[in-house]
Amino acid sequence: MSGGVRHEWGKLTHNDVEQIKGDVEMLAGKIEERYGVTKAEARRQIEQWVSKVHAHQMDQSDGDTQAN
DSSP: OHHHHHHHSTTSOHHHHHHHTTOHHHHHHHHHHHHOOOHHHHHHHHHHHHHHHHHHHHHHHHHHHHHO
């Protein structure tokens, strides 16, 4: 998942991602700090990203089910 975070928010460093360890509030704070957006905007971006990742995972699992 950390690779996905770095792909989505390229300004975050490896150390940033290591510090976050799945903490959404900390991720929002790092996005706010690195990108100069509000915490609310950072949370919105995270929600969008999570929805996108979840939809992609669902698409993959549908494909796995259909292949069987």
